Amino acid sequence: MVARPPSGTKVDRKSRLQRWEIAQAGRTFEQVLARGADRPRPGFAGVVLVAISGVLFLLKLGLIVLALVIVVLSDAKLFSLFVVVPLLVAGVVPFVLVARSAGHAVPVGPEDAPELYDFVRRIAAAEGAPMVRRISWDNEFNASASRGFRGHQLTIGMPLWLALRHEERVAMVAHELAHFRNGDPRRGWMVGLAMTQLREWHRALKGVDGVVGLIAAVLALPLLITERVLVRLSFVTSQRAEFHADAVAASVASSAAMIDTLAVTHAWQPTVTGAFQKAARDGVDVWPVLTAAVAAVPAEERDHRLAVATADQEVHSESTHPPTGHRIAVLSRHRADGDPLLRSAVVNGGAWLAGVQGELSHLQRTGRRP
Secondary structure, eight states, X not given: OOOXXXXXXXXXXXXXXXXXXXXXXXXXXXXXXXXXXXXXXXXXXXXXXXXXXXXXXXXXXXXXXXXXXXXXXXXXXXXHXXXXXXXHHHHHHHHHHHHTTTTTSEEEOTTTOHHHHHXXXXXXXXXXXXXXXXXXXXXXXXXXXXXXXXXXXXXXXHHHHHHSOHHXXXXXXXXXXHTTSSOOGGGSHHHHHHHHHHHHHHHHHHTOOHHHHHHHHHHHHHHHXXXXXHHHHHHHHHHHHHHHHHHHHHHHHOHHHHHHHHHHHHHOHHHHHHHHHHHHHHTSXXXXXXXXXHHTSOHHHHHHHHHHHHTOOOOOTTOSSOOHHHXXXXXXXXXXXXXXXXXXXXXXXXXXXXXXXXXXXXXHHTTOOO
């Protein structure tokens, strides 16, 4: 027998929130499964989300301006620093964190890898998405698209790239580019900056001890509540946006390629981790080891990993991604053949790929792991 927590406890409140998330994700899945993954509309929740994010953005700017005004007008320069420094830190740190989000990635310019940029450009044109300004690579078993201060950016994890077959790479890039046109508010720089701001302010206030810590705890509460509100407002739209990005990618690379991409992303982490561990033990470069490990996976094991991904029904708390099984079910219901010309396109692994792998190996040796 399992003891039930008293009604109204923190555990009970959390379970209610999780039940709400599961219900919302389930309703969204059933709607998309029945009607297809149309581009989500932000609606009233999206308008409120952007409005709150805009207010927080102005608040950050206000803190910076206030700090500068105090420095200029204060007669007690040394004493004013006790006020100015916290204001500047609170106003500037979120910008710095967002700007440094790709700090451990290796950028590759169009002059260094023209065939790569042409490959991405062709996919963008096929799905009507904007072309990225910069492509970067990192050591993560993931890929991401973001709207930064310097324009649209695509970050590709080398472990994921090497684990995917070519048609799956088309699907992966197409999925990420679709995020620039799928109506997901979390992909916007303003909403992303607001969530970063709230998390960092809350973390800073939680770290204060003593009597001042009691005041900090009171101030941290509305920050936590506001962050939860932003997450809740964007939950359904972000879930639908993932389904839509999958559908767009399937229209370019085929449903089968997108399904296989999801299976690799969901169930191939042990292969990647094992390759990194083996390379570390042998003191050799990880990329040939990872390539060999992927090539050694038999077809039967690939099918098994696809079945594992298809069976995934778990809604992760506050995740922007629906369960992998839901995504595969939608792609299986609404089939697409993709563009055969794009599927047959080849990105030559020239000097740029070797150069990127060398820089990533240096990052990996200095402590960065997937």
